[in-house]
Amino acid sequence: MISLLTYAVIILGVIAIVQLVRVFELTGELKGRKEWEISEKDNTMQANLYLWFGIVLFVLFGWLVVEYGGSAQPNGSVHGVKYDNLLMINFVLVVFVFLVVNAVLFYFAWKYRRDANRVPEYVTHSTKLEIIWTLVPSIVMAGVIIYGIMFWYETIMTKPSEDAIVIELYSKQFDWTARYGGADNQVGNAHVRLIEGANFLGIDVEDPTSKDDKIVKGEFHIPIGKEISFQLRSQDVLHGAYMPNFRMQINTVPGQMTFFHFTPNKTTKQQREELDDPEFHYVLMCNKICGASHYNMQMNIIVETEEEYNKWLGEQKDFMAQVPELFENSEEKLMAEKK
Numbered sequence: 160m161i162s163l164l165t166y167a168v169i170i171l172g173v174i175a176i177v178q179l180v181r182v183f184e185l186t187g188e189l190k191g192r193k194e195w196e197i198s199e200k201d202n203t204m205q206a207n208l209y210l211w212f213g214i215v216l217f218v219l220f221g222w223l224v225v226e227y228g229g230s231a232q233p234n235g236s237v238h239g240v241k242y243d244n245l246l247m248i249n250f251v252l253v254v255f256v257f258l259v260v261n262a263v264l265f266y267f268a269w270k271y272r273r274d275a276n277r278v279p280e281y282v283t284h285s286t287k288l289e290i291i292w293t294l295v296p297s298i299v300m301a302g303v304i305i306y307g308i309m310f311w312y313e314t315i316m317t318k319p320s321e322d323a324i325v326i327e328l329y330s331k332q333f334d335w336t337a338r339y340g341g342a343d344n345q346v347g348n349a350h351v352r353l354i355e356g357a358n359f360l361g362i363d364v365e366d367p368t369s370k371d372d373k374i375v376k377g378e379f380h381i382p383i384g385k386e387i388s389f390q391l392r393s394q395d396v397l398h399g400a401y402m403p404n405f406r407m408q409i410n411t412v413p414g415q416m417t418f419f420h421f422t423p424n425k426t427t428k429q430q431r432e433e434l435d436d437p438e439f440h441y442v443l444m445c446n447k448i449c450g451a452s453h454y455n456m457q458m459n460i461i462v463e464t465e466e467e468y469n470k471w472l473g474e475q476k477d478f479m480a481q482v483p484e485l486f487e488n489s490e491e492k493l494m495a496e497k498k
Contacts, residue, residue: 199275206272213265217258224254232403233430235441235462237422238314239406245310249303319388319420326379326387328443329360330411331394333452335443336360337379341371341477351394351414361394362478373475378459379443381423382468388420399447402460404430408446423462 234243271277325340327349338360340346347369353361362369381387391400393411400419401408409419431439441460445453463471 199273202273206269210265210269213261216261233425233434234404234406235423235425235430236405236407237424239404239421239424241310242314242406245307248306252299252303314421315419320386323386323388323420324381325390326381327390327392328400328411329392329394330398330400330445330456332396332450333445333456335376335445335456335458337375337458338362338478339373339375339379339472339475340368341373343368343371346390347372347478349392354394370477370479372478373472374478374481375475376458378461380461380463380468380471382465383423383426383462385465385468386420386422389418391417391419396449397447398445398449398456401444401446402441403444404441410447426462426464427460428463 231243234240325344325346327338327346329336329338336359338346345368347366348363349361349369350363351361353363358364360374362372389400391409391411392415393413395413397413398411399408400411405421405423407419407421409417411417425433427439427441430441431437441462442457443460444457447453449456461471
């Protein structure tokens with residue numbers, strides 16, 4: 160709560176500002192000058208202040224670029240290199256336009272301040288100038304858009320390779336679950352209406368490809384240099400599967416499957432050594448505000464060598480071994496239907 164002393168300071172500050180304004184008005188009246196009249200001295204002072212304001216603005220902007228310009232998350236995927244290049248091109252263009260436009264703005268405000276001896280020149284139309292300021296931005300924007308569309312098609316619209324490792328990421332408030340395709344590299348069919356008891360993913364136990372699926376929580380592993388094909392779905396509300404280090408972001412939508420694929424190019428160990436940060440982790444998080452515990456909806460990702468990955472995956476139990484009663488009930492039901 161704001162204290163009484165704070166209120167008093169605010170009120171006194173307002174009174175002081177009002178009195179200062181009144182002092183300036185009285186000073187002008189004593190000098191025989193109307194308050195709406197601006198002298199050449201005042202005009203020059205305002206122009207100089209505006210120029211210095213622009214200089215300070217550029218200096219502070221430069222400091223921000225130096226201090227925070229390299230603070231992006233380190234890249235850990237093959238396509239992330241092109242993503243970062245595309246982002247840098249956009250940043251360079253935006254910063255260039257920002258600097259040029261504002262430099263001209265501050266300079267012109269200073270140079271062309273009011274001067275009683277200057278005769279203004281009125282230019283009502285310039286076809287050449289209009290062509291330049293229309294054509295140049297159009298060409299630049301077209302280039303950026305075409306490059307972006309090509310990148311989008313290459314990373315999103317293309318299908319993953321046939322030997323890509325298939326992993327399903329399942330989201331719900333406020334939790335992630337990863338499901339691997341197992342020996343056949345195919346995740347079994349699933350549907351939200353099949354969720355019951357131990358079958359919290361709604362896996363179709365009558366689908367033979369689901370028996371060797373491997374379900375992991377807490378963290379999941381992927382091998383370096385191998386393409387990973389993600390299938391994503393949501394149980395309840397819209398979530399955002401966001402892996403900043405892999406330059407991946409895609410929504411998980413209730414009732415709909417979404418897809419993404421990428422190839423990791425640096426292991427967790429390599430990133431830790433390069434960053435000199437033993438606590439570094441690749442992470443999967445939700446970047447859609449999905450409820451009260453949204454902030455805690457994350458899952459670590461371990462990128463390792465293929466040998467380490469195969470060893471880890473071999474230690475994970477198959478879905479049928481994790482929840483055998485589901486398959487037993489399914490087989491009993493199938494036998495009853497045949498009789």
